[in-house]
Amino acid sequence: MRSVGVLLLTAFAFACVVNAFGRTPVESYIANRQTSIDSYIANQSPIAKLGLLANIGPDGSKSSGAKAGVVIASPNTVDPNYLYSWIRDASLTFKVIAEKVVSGEDTSLRGKIDQFFESQKRLQQVSNPSGTVSTGGLAEPKFNIDETAFTGSWGRPQRDGPALRATTFILYANWLIANGNITWVTRNLWPVLKLDLDYVQNNWNRSTFDLWEEINSSSFFTTAVQHRALREGATLAQKLGQADVISGYNTQAANLLCFQQTYKNIARGYFTANTGGGRSGIDSNTILTSIHLFDPTAGCDAATFQPCSDVALSNLKVYVDSFRSIYAINNGFAANEAVATGRYPEDPWYLSTFAVAEQLYDALIVWEQQQRINVNATSLTFFRQFIPNLATGSYAASTSTYSTLVTSVKNFADGFILINAKYTPSDGSLAEQYTRANGSPLSARDLTWSYASALTAFAARDGFIPPSWGASGLTVPSSCAANPVPTVSVTFNVQATTVFGENIFLVGSVSELRNWSPDNAIPLSSASYPTWSVTVDLPGSTIVEYKYIRKNGNDVVWASDPNWRWETPASGSATLNDNWR
Numbered sequence: 001m002r003s004v005g006v007l008l009l010t011a012f013a014f015a016c017v018v019n020a021f022g023r024t025p026v027e028s029y030i031a032n033r034q035t036s037i038d039s040y041i042a043n044q045s046p047i048a049k050l051g052l053l054a055n056i057g058p059d060g061s062k063s064s065g066a067k068a069g070v071v072i073a074s075p076n077t078v079d080p081n082y083l084y085s086w087i088r089d090a091s092l093t094f095k096v097i098a099e100k101v102v103s104g105e106d107t108s109l110r111g112k113i114d115q116f117f118e119s120q121k122r123l124q125q126v127s128n129p130s131g132t133v134s135t136g137g138l139a140e141p142k143f144n145i146d147e148t149a150f151t152g153s154w155g156r157p158q159r160d161g162p163a164l165r166a167t168t169f170i171l172y173a174n175w176l177i178a179n180g181n182i183t184w185v186t187r188n189l190w191p192v193l194k195l196d197l198d199y200v201q202n203n204w205n206r207s208t209f210d211l212w213e214e215i216n217s218s219s220f221f222t223t224a225v226q227h228r229a230l231r232e233g234a235t236l237a238q239k240l241g242q243a244d245v246i247s248g249y250n251t252q253a254a255n256l257l258c259f260q261q262t263y264k265n266i267a268r269g270y271f272t273a274n275t276g277g278g279r280s281g282i283d284s285n286t287i288l289t290s291i292h293l294f295d296p297t298a299g300c301d302a303a304t305f306q307p308c309s310d311v312a313l314s315n316l317k318v319y320v321d322s323f324r325s326i327y328a329i330n331n332g333f334a335a336n337e338a339v340a341t342g343r344y345p346e347d348p349w350y351l352s353t354f355a356v357a358e359q360l361y362d363a364l365i366v367w368e369q370q371q372r373i374n375v376n377a378t379s380l381t382f383f384r385q386f387i388p389n390l391a392t393g394s395y396a397a398s399t400s401t402y403s404t405l406v407t408s409v410k411n412f413a414d415g416f417i418l419i420n421a422k423y424t425p426s427d428g429s430l431a432e433q434y435t436r437a438n439g440s441p442l443s444a445r446d447l448t449w450s451y452a453s454a455l456t457a458f459a460a461r462d463g464f465i466p467p468s469w470g471a472s473g474l475t476v477p478s479s480c481a482a483n484p485v486p487t488v489s490v491t492f493n494v495q496a497t498t499v500f501g502e503n504i505f506l507v508g509s510v511s512e513l514r515n516w517s518p519d520n521a522i523p524l525s526s527a528s529y530p531t532w533s534v535t536v537d538l539p540g541s542t543i544v545e546y547k548y549i550r551k552n553g554n555d556v557v558w559a560s561d562p563n564w565r566w567e568t569p570a571s572g573s574a575t576l577n578d579n580w581r
C-alpha cells in the first residue's frame with residue numbers, strides 16, 4: 001500500500017490538518033483528500049479553460065499565426081511538432097465550448113463557435129492528400145494552421161473527423177433552433193453539416209487510421225462516434241424538414257450500431273479498440289468512446305456503451321488494471337485504487353486518466369437518476385473491487401450496498417483526478433503525457449486536448465448532464481449489414497513498345513491494384529499492340545496512384561517517376577490513356 005502522505009504532498013498548495021478535528025487517521029485522510037481534490041479543481045479549472053482558449057486563433061496567446069477559429073493541437077514545434085490543427089482535437093475542443101454555451105455556463109464563447117464554423121467550412125473545401133470535398137478529403141486528419149493542406153506523409157484517412165465535427169455542430173444547431181434561429185441553421189449550418197454526415201453515411205464501412213494515427217483497420221471509437229453522428233443527424237434533419245436524408249442516415253446508423261457490438265471481446269471482458277494492429281486492443285480509445293457517447297436518457301444501456309453499462313464498467317476495469325504493473329509511478333497501490341493510465345500500455349497521458357474519472361462520474365449521475373445500481377455477471381468484477389463478496393442483484397438507493405458502492409466509486413473516480421493532480425506542475429500547465437518513471441511532463445506542452453479533458457472531467461464531477469443524442473431505446477439489428485462502397489469500372493490503356501518475351505503489368509496504391517506488389521501485378525492484354533490494356537473495378541471517389549511495369553522473366557522495369565495519380569469518379573466507368581515512360 002502506498003503511504004497516504006505521498007498523495008497529499010502534491011504540487012498544489014494545501015495545508016494538511018492532521019487530526020485537527022479529533023479524527024482517526026483514516027477519517028483525516030478522507031477529509032484531506034476531499035479538500036485536496038476540491039482545491040486542485042478550483043485552481044486547475046480556470047487554468048484549463050485559459051489554456052484551451054490560448055490555443056485557438058486568431059487571438060489565442062499561444063496560437064499566433066492560426067486563422068480565426070483554428071485550434072492548434074499544442075504550441076510545441078519540436079519533438080513533437082504539434083503546431084497543426086487536427087479535425088478530431090478541434091472538434092472535441094469545440095464540443096466542450098459548445099457545451100458551455102448551450103448549458104448557459106458561458107454564452108460569451110458563442111462568437112468563437114461561429115469562427116470555428118467558418119473555418120471548418122473553408123477547410124472542407126481545401127483539397128488535400130486524402131482527396132477533394134467529394135472524393136474523400138473530408139477525412140484528412142490535419143491541416144496547417146493557416147488552413148492550407150498538410151502534404152507530408154501521414155496516417156490518413158481518419159474517418160472519425162467528419163463525425164466528431166458533425167456532433168459539435170449538431171449540439172450548436174439544436175441550441176440555435178431552441179432559441180428561435182432555425183433560419184440560420186437551415187441556410188448556413190445544414191449544408192456544411194450535411195457534407196460530413198453524407199461522408200459518414202457513404203464511407204463508414206471502409207478502413208481508417210485510429211485516433212492515435214497508428215493502426216489502419218476498423219476502430220471502435222470511429223465506429224461509435226459515426227453511429228452517434230448519423231443518429232443525431234437524422235433527428236436534426238427531421239427538425240429542419242430535410243426529409244430526403246433521414247432514412248439513409250438511419251439505415252447506416254443501424255448498421256453501425258450492429259458493427260459496434262462486434263468489437264466485444266466477451267472472454268476477456270473488454271472491447272477491442274481496433275480490428276488490426278496486433279496489440280491486445282486494450283486502449284483508452286474505448287474509455288473515450290464511453291464518455292463521448294454518454295446520453296443521460298439511455299440509462300445503463302449496453303448496446304450504446306453507456307458509461308454505467310455492465311460492458312463499459314467491465315472494460316474500464318480491464319483497461320485500468322493493464323497499467324498497474326507497467327509504470328513505476330503506479331507501484332504500491334492497492335488493486336482497487338486509481339492509477340495513472342495511458343492510451344495503451346505506454347506512457348501515461350493526462351487525457352486518458354481524466355477520461356477514466358469522467359466515465360465513472362457519468363455513471364454516478366445515472367445511478368443517482370435511477371436511484372439504483374444493477375450488478376450483473378458482466379459488471380460483477382468491477383463492483384467486487386469495492387465489496388469483495390458482492391452478489392449480483394439490483395440495489396436500491398435505500399440499501400447500504402448502494403451507498404457503499406456510490407461512495408467507493410466516487411472515491412475511485414476522484415483518485416484518477418488526484419493522480420493527474422500529483423503530476424500537474426505548479427503552474428497548472430498540462431502537457432500531453434508524463435513519464436511512467438517519475439511523472440514529469442513529457443512530449444508536447446500545453447496540449448489543447450489535455451485541457452479539454454480536464455474541463456469535461458470536472459464538469460462531470462459537478463453533475464453536468466449533456467443533451468441527449470438519441471441513444472435511448474435503440475434496437476441492435478440481428479445481423480450486421482455492410483455498406484458496399486460503389487465501384488467504378490476503369491480501363492487502363494498504355495502505349496508501350498516491347499521486345500519479344502516482355503509483358504506490361506499494372507500495380508497501384510489500392511488492394512484492387514495489388515498494393516504496389518510487383519509479384520502480384522495485373523497483366524495487361526496486347527491484343528491491340530502497341531496499346532496494352534486491362535479493365536479493373538476500383539472503389540468510387542478514391543484517389544489512386546499507379547504505375548506500369550515491364551517484366552521479362554525475372555527482370556522487372558518500372559515506368560519512371562512520378563506515379564500516375566487519379567481520382568476515381570463516384571460511379572460509372574472511365575478510361576485512362578497513358579504512355580509508357
Ligand SMILES: *[C@@H]1O[C@H](CO)[C@@H](O)[C@H](O)[C@H]1NC(C)=O
Pocket residue numbers: 114176181184
Ligand atoms: C443566428 O445565429 C447566427 C450564428 O450565431 C448569427 O450569426 C445570427 O445573427 C443569428 N440570427 C438571429 C436572428 O439571431
Ligand SMILES: *[C@@H]1O[C@H](CO)[C@@H](O)[C@H](O)[C@H]1NC(C)=O
Pocket residue numbers: 204205206207217218255258259480481482483
Ligand atoms: C463493414 O461492415 C461489415 C458488417 O458489419 C463488417 O463485417 C466489416 O468488418 C466492415 N468493414 C469495415 C472496414 O468497416
Ligand SMILES: *[C@@H]1O[C@H](CO)[C@@H](O)[C@H](O)[C@H]1NC(C)=O
Pocket residue numbers: 300301302309310374375376377378
Ligand atoms: C447487465 O445489466 C445491464 C443493465 O445494467 C443490461 O443492459 C445488460 O444487458 C446486463 N447484462 C447481462 C449479461 O445480463
Ligand SMILES: *[C@@H]1O[C@H](CO)[C@@H](O)[C@H](O)[C@H]1NC(C)=O
Pocket residue numbers: 156207208216217509510511
Ligand atoms: C488501409 O487498409 C486498407 C484495407 O486493408 C487498404 O486497402 C489501404 O490501402 C490501407 N491504407 C494504407 C494507407 O495503408
